[in-house]
Amino acid sequence: MRILLVEDDPDLTRQLKLALADAGYAVDHAPDGEEAQFLGETEPYDAVVLDLGLPKVDGVSVLERWRRGNVTTPVLILTARAAWSDKVAGFDAGADDYLAKPFHTEELLARLRALLRRSAGHAAPSLSCGALRLDPRAARASVNGEPLRLTSLEYRLLHYMMMHQGRVIGRTELVEHLYDQDFDRDSNTIEVFIGRLRKKLGADRIETVRGLGYRLIALEGESA
């Protein structure tokens, strides 16, 4: 397993390198954002441990550039800033996990193991509908390569609709697939979720068929 460690503090770098090597990983080190970006784009790492406060280019920007450049390597963010707004920004940029400083090395190693285990999960073919793509392996969806931020319920709904794209799906059917049996919800639940999905995907992608339900369609001019 090859890990890229992006950290500018020499002491912390030394400690982490040691701990990671002890745990059996091959470690590359980048002390600043520019080098990190370059290494991440050129080398096939299994995971990245990324500090956010970096010289030259900050960590969030590096991460955003990787994701835009289709680098899907799982990234664990290390940062001193632990406010929720920072966490949200980190995950928005495409992070897979988040660890606030100061931390114990054991915790970092445990998180890294979980990250690697997840990314090595069973492969499933990705689904697409026009410019809309859904990757069941990473539980991620994107439009024109731009990642969508979906909650699990929204993702579930979209997943189901993509598996049945082009077909009109009734509300009851959608509710049944959205919730487990122990959840009972009122009938406008689906409307709420369809509304949110439309906001995130674009309103035209989900058609309302009066009295019957909804249909996911590819937009005109898009190849399926």
Added chain:
Amino acid sequence: MIDLRRRSLVRRLVLIAGVWTLLVMLVAGVFLTAQFRGAAIRRFDQSLAVLTDDLYAGSSVDDGELRAPFLTDIRATRAYSGRYWVILDKQRDGAMRAVERSRSLFDSDLMLSSRQVDQLDAKPGKTQYFDLRGPQDKPLRAAAIQARLPGYPDPVVFLAAEDRSPIDADADRFAGVTAIALLILGVGLILAVVVQVRFGLQPLFRLRREVAAVRRGKTERVDGAYPDELEPLARELNALLAHNQEVVERQRTHVGNLAHALKTPLSVMLTEASQQPGQLAEVVERQAQTMREQVDHHLRRARAAARSQTSGERTPLEPILDELAVTLERIFQDKGVQIDWRCPEDLCFQGEKQDLMELAGNVMENAGKWCRGKIRVEAAPEGEARLLLTVDDDGPGLPPEERAQALKRGQRLDENAPGSGLGLSIVDELARAYGGSVQLGESPLGGLRVCLDLPRAEA
């Protein structure tokens, strides 16, 4: 004395206008009445002068006896009619003797005071006018002329007088009417001033309302359009607000930078210590932990201090809940946590986005830690200006006695003993800073229900 500096501007302006109007009206009234009275008396005097002239011209001396002319004035014949005449002989000793008199005088006489006699003496041949007391003690207006008649030894005074009460009554009536007219005018003017001042000061009242709104946190700056005189004040206020905010922001950034800069060295210390077990490592670990808690605590306090000064922000809930739900599901993805959240689109929190994120984020993270897989989040408006954020999970929940404990730990935060396994202490502290509260209860999903009561902003 009223301290004018502390009275309302409206009252001050109206008071000045009122006093001034009253003064001007008074002077105008007195002046107009005097003019009227003067004119009436002049006309009256002229008619009396005609009579004295008639007497003077018509009198003749016959055998050393003075003969008055025959006058057709009927009013001078009836007793006490109010119109009188008399011809006086000024004797050598200075005493006045009536030689001829009108029938209307009946048995009484018209007497001149010695001062009036001197006055006549000073300007002989010239008509003089006096006020006299006549029969029945009536006020009279008199015209008199002193002259010498050929063949008569003594100077003769021809005097005509008439009751002046009609002109006095006229003048009084005029004064009354004038007073009423001026009063109406004055009241009208003062009312006009009141309206003008109220209307004219309208922008000032508006500015006051806006500043109050800024203080209450409804808006961030003074935004309305103001007249030229107030525009600079509004601009200065905005500049002051901006400056304040900037200073606070800078302080906050400094504290934040310091706090965050300490965290990497702390990490290094912790790691180093954990790699060399022993007594030193234990002490370092314990102290590093304390330092971390202190840093976090003071970071929050710096934010809280800044919050009491900056205000006026409103944060829509829906995007925040969405972002947090997405983020938390990623954080807990190994566990497979599912967050089902509901929120009206137009619901807004009265406060900063960062704080709302801390509040909702910590409560939802707590739910994520303890739940078995499901979290329900419901935001809804409450009453006039509150909102309720309810977070339910399907975890083990907390027995009632421990619920109280969980929030008490929050209260102890201020005594420099931060830290709570629940993360709810931070939430409690923040909610209190916003005048809100945290309630713990039982969730219908079986776990803990955390209910946040927070201020709502108008959408």
